[in-house]
Amino acid sequence: MTRLLPIALFALAMAVLPLIPGMPPFWIVLLDNIGLAALVAMGLVLLTGVGGLTSFGQAAFCGFGAYTTAVLTTAYGVSPWLTLPLALIVSGGAAVLLGLMTVRLSGHYLPLGTIAWGISLYYLFSKLEFLGRNDGISGIPPLQIGSLKMLDPGSIYYVIWIAVLICALLSMNLLDSRTGRAIRALRRGHIAAESFGVQTARAKLLVFIYAAVLAGLSGWLYAHFQRASNPTPFGPQAGIEYLFIAVVGGAGYVWGGVLGAALVVILKEILQGYLPLLFGGQGQLEIIVFGIMLVVLLQLAPTGVWPWLTALLPIKPRRERPDATVPLLPRARSDAHSGALLRVDHARKQFGGVIAVNDVSFEVQSREIVALIGPNGAGKSTTFNLITGVLSASGGSIAVQGKTIDNSPPQEVVKLGIARTFQHVKLVPDMTVLENVAIGAHLRGTAGVFASMLRLDRADEARLLAEAARQIERVGLSAEIDQLAGSLSLGQQRIVEIARALCADPILLLLDEPAAGLRHMEKQQLAALLRQLRDGGMSVLLVEHDMGFVMDLADRIVVLDFGTRIAEGTPNAIKTDPAVIKAYLGAAT
Amino acid sequence: MNTTILLFLLQDGITTGAIYALLGLSLVLVFAVTRVILIPQGEFITYGALTYATLATGNVPGTARLALAMGVVAFGFDLFAARKSLHARRILRAAAVDLGFPLAVLGLTMALAGSHTPIAVNIALSLLIVAAIGLFLYRIAFQPIAHTSVLVLLIASVGCHLALQGFGLVFFGAEGLRGPTVSDAAVTIGSLRFTGQSIAVYAITIALIVALWLFFGFTLYGKALRATAVNRLGARLVGIRTSLSGQIAFLLASVIGAISGILIVPITTLYYDTGFLIGLKGFVAAIIGGLVSYPLTAVAALVVGTVEAFSSFYASNYKEVIVFTLILPVLVLRSLAAPAVEEEKD
Incomplete structure (x- = not known):
């Protein structure tokens, strides 16, 4: 249970946060954005930080999630909740197709490949008639439970953060398992893992799909949060930003994704708010700071903020010793053979x-x-x-x-x-x-x-x-x-x-x-x-x-x-x- | 489709393809020497083009000041790196390269900028400014992490792209600019009209390809640069200064980027963020060339340019989709043809 205690405390804190009297509604919007970004970043943590497959194209999978629900709810009047599984299936399905091509790519071809299809899909979103071209689709209905319509940022907040917590738990469970070890072994080359029966290609595809589904979920939530969907947030710039979030937080750690999302979203807000006041220039000054910070970070703390933060904690999490008495059946052997082994x-x-x-x-x-x-x-x-x-x-x-x-x-x-x-x-x-x-x-x-x-x-x-x-x-x-x-x-x-x-x-x-x-x-x-x-x-x-x-x-x-x-x-x-x-x-x- | 349109599209494709070839070449160059996948190549293009265009209007471009600022930072890095053995000679050398060079360029720019500056001077100034930026970019952003994996370098490269693009907006504004043509001459052959500008594009591309090929294939220095790429430690052990190799590669790449920019800015309007997409198309070519082969890259770039010209004629909406999707089958083939050598390092 000690494993779940910090998470439960975190969940409690997040649940109470919006109820604090005098909480500016704008902060709630920020928290919503953090949650949305954290979902994508978490997928990237598994894909890039743990699995070693760098993707600049995650934003496109958000697009699949968002546009699926946008089209189905506005053009066909499907209930938003029903589109959730469909949005996940569409983004997951797209990941299967792209993944079959992408995960075969070796070395640096892989990130370049993701940049290529990331851009390609962005232009596709912005050119297709039924996706509303550059204007996108507006008038997406809000999520609704009974008579509660989640119109304001405060109500969808809970949906977003419940999703974040569930996905964080699922991700942590996945990493701490037989499959998780196979995924974690991917980054260090294939030969050792394959010599013990790990199907590395399948493991790569799996983590690719997992990351895409998380991004699709984020996109689905985004569409119902903004109640509109247009190509810009699903373009290459956004894809780069998600990777940035994961690197800042700590690409090897599930909670690094959440932390990174919080740091980057808040920082971006501050920069967008204050930089123009300081320098009086045109917008986009924040990307200068972002870019420079990314370079500085790689030079000073390439593993991100999360491991640095946990190292400061006075209590080290205790590792459980496995009970060595639990028996494991021997491997099935073929019948005795008389000749040479x-x-x-x-x-x-x-x-x-x-x-x-x-x-x-x-x-x-x-x-x-x-x-x-x-x-x-x-x-x-x-x-x-x-x-x-x-x-x-x-x-x-x-x-x-x-x-x-x-x-x-x-x-x-x-x-x-x-x-x-x-x-x-x-x-x-x-x-x-x-x-x-x-x-x-x-x-x-x-x-x-x-x-x-x-x-x-x-x-x-x-x-x-x-x-x-x-x-x-x-x-x-x-x-x-x-x-x-x-x-x-x-x-x-x-x-x-x-x-x-x-x-x-x-x-x-x-x-x-x-x-x-x-x-x-x-x-x-x-x-x-x-x-x-x-x-x-x-x-x-x-x-x-x-x-x-x-x-x-x-x-x-x-x-x-x-x-x-x-x-x-x-x-x-x-x-x-x-x-x-x-x-x-x-x-x- | 009649022959005139076909020829026209081919010509258009080859002109843009030649530009992509230049970019592809410099990407191959930088990757081969430093293992950096140079996303900021796009910014070298826009900086070159817009610096040139700004100079043509008689103003001092902000990039000249940026070069000086980056030089100051680079000087700090050099001092810090040499803090254990600070000889006067070393400091002077660093000061000359990091401070003297950009200062001189800025001074020249301010002195010469005016509405009647000859085009050649403007071009030279633009190239010098962008060259300084390229040189210092390597010194500041990449040299300290030169030993890390391709991936870390790639992410740093994206960071540089973001920062430089942001500066681009500050210096040149959101409005697009066009520059004056290098030459107004034009030749008509059959139904095709060749402008002096497009002929300059062809000539410079071919000259640079040949020069790079000669440099890397046949000179000791070129071979030293390639050796750095294959094995940094080995190169250092035989006396090659790997940091210098990287700086030279970036210097060359930034100059090539700037040349491409100056060549296209009279043909199309460039915005502060146009370079990114153009650079990426150079990438498509460089990747088809496997990031190692110069001739193959040049051929691939012509194919990319032609595909773009034809798709913008027949399916203009999906031009970018087609060009960037083109890369995927190539990547898959490349990966299959050269199965992954297991990387020992992270």
Whole structure:
């Protein structure tokens, strides 16, 4: 309940605010505007701050919401409340169409794409006959409950802020869930998340639609608040302003959106009121200040005001420890298979003219630790990427328990029971160790988006977090469970990656240089853990440069050089193999 | 449709396309060197055009003062950045660039401004003023955050656009302006009439494209600028001054923007906020060129200009809708053709 207490207090304060005697009606209008902007900004927080997809086009989705209700209520006499679901469906539907194109865009193409369709839609709104062209549509009926017509800003105030509070709660619930972790992992690249079964394209589309629906809701409210709708508030300038709001407030935080909306709307009002008095010039002086502030803010406080404000709070919110006793069912395994667990048969990978992996063949049996060694550039990590589906092979075949992988995407490979770590650690640095590790259990949870938003996912979530806590305990990082992953040492981060991989309940663990950056004692602990895993029935395939570590631990060693397998055998055989010595030390001529 | 209209539309399209090509080129230039997606390019256009038009009426444009003000701020930034090792030489150098240059430009402008100033002088002054603004813009807004992600730079870029556009309104007012033509000569070939202005547009565009191509492809300095774009740290380690590269890129971009503005202001009336849309169309071209290829960008710009000319003839209401929608399939194709390399940094 402590989670909800601040929100309840905030709701109470907002409910009482308009009832204060002597409250100027103009302030209520401002509060209405803040609420409307906060809704859009909240969507942007999820989309941009959390999901990493920058959109300059959110204002256009407000337009879809506003125009839907404007047309339906004025031309067809539909009741305003009935148009609400339609407005949300139209903006959501538009988001599906635009999103299918937009979220595919990579890097900076994405924000540019949103600018392009943002402008395009703005001109469409202002040219279409049935939307009233530049004049827009006026005479939109007010919202009405019984005989109460919400004509004045004071009555629609409650509708707006109830919407803000509900959406804030839904957004927070969504972020604090299995789906939320997938969304939060998007910003740091796809490969790690996909290796644990997250459908990143779907997650991106989802958050894009979510943000659009919030914007559509804001547009619907706006239309009934202004009782008119014209293209200007849905143009590119407005789209930029919404992004500005999110950045000012703190693009990574749901309440940052609300705070940003309050700061910007009030500031804009003050600037519009006073700047002309100070300078006597023509209007729009506020955009100069806005622009300069945006630049200054990015230089001084790129994370926005909200995190700075919460850091000032004397009480730190306490994180709940998951109850590690809640059981999680093991992953469904395919029937026992008699042959090799992993069979790599003439796997080949060419990048242009470079043959990174040249017809490499080896096998990993069950309950076996196999090490893949070789000088730098030998093709070890590329082999890992072929096995886990991150790269598609140019030739050969790779089979797990007799099933060929056949260039399946990483999300399918992990379902076969293969989990991996990365040579360059791929954790989400601003998520806690627990949350990072829980991503590993993504496929073992079932809760969907709506269940998460409505908090019906708690049992499922408790099981996932319990499993994550158990794996963290197993690798010996319980003391760091609530630390942000980015604050750990590199060696510890590698161990967190192992815990994350274990969360997938794998039959084969692929470790890419797990001992790099570990101290001697930590290496011994890691070796003990890996032996214990093997004795428990798991197989391990690892790439490692620390020969002492490898020779002590591995049952068998495969040596690669320039993409080709040059030796395979027990550690003792490898130590004396002339080809291996030549590869590492050069030949005596 | 008869041939005359077709030819006329083509000519119109190519003239505007040439302007977009110039803008597209400078966008590619800036992006390639600094990773900044230069939204304020539009303001360089309007500043160039309206400064020129204001000078033509014999008045001192506010942009000259803005350049000085930005120079003062840049001087402060330079002093602050060098606070650990304040040598007299360093201070003098900063003072010369940040204060001396804009002061000299302002002084020249005030001395020369008058109703009978030759066009060439006006053009030179406009270019100098906008060049100073471009240079200081990089120093103030982008140099301190040069190491951050493309996204942060993009948002900062939007901030600069807002501020500069606001200043534009203050300096030039809400009324549109037109400037005098560079040349009144005209040639008629068949049914087409080529004005001196449009020929100047073609000639300058081609000259600049060739110059940029030579500069980046074949000079050590051009290659150094490109190296900065690919890897800032690596470039610094081999002795390239990355902040200087950025300043040069912005200087070039602002001059190119101003030239485009001066070229179009005799053809169409420009308002303080017109540049934004024109700049964005340069973007459409630059993006089609993948933000890296100069020749492809130039070709794409001609296509954009032609599409715009034809759509303004057949569906004038939906001109902008068509031009900006054009970008979407291109973006999708681009993304599909070059799958995302995973960014390690935020």
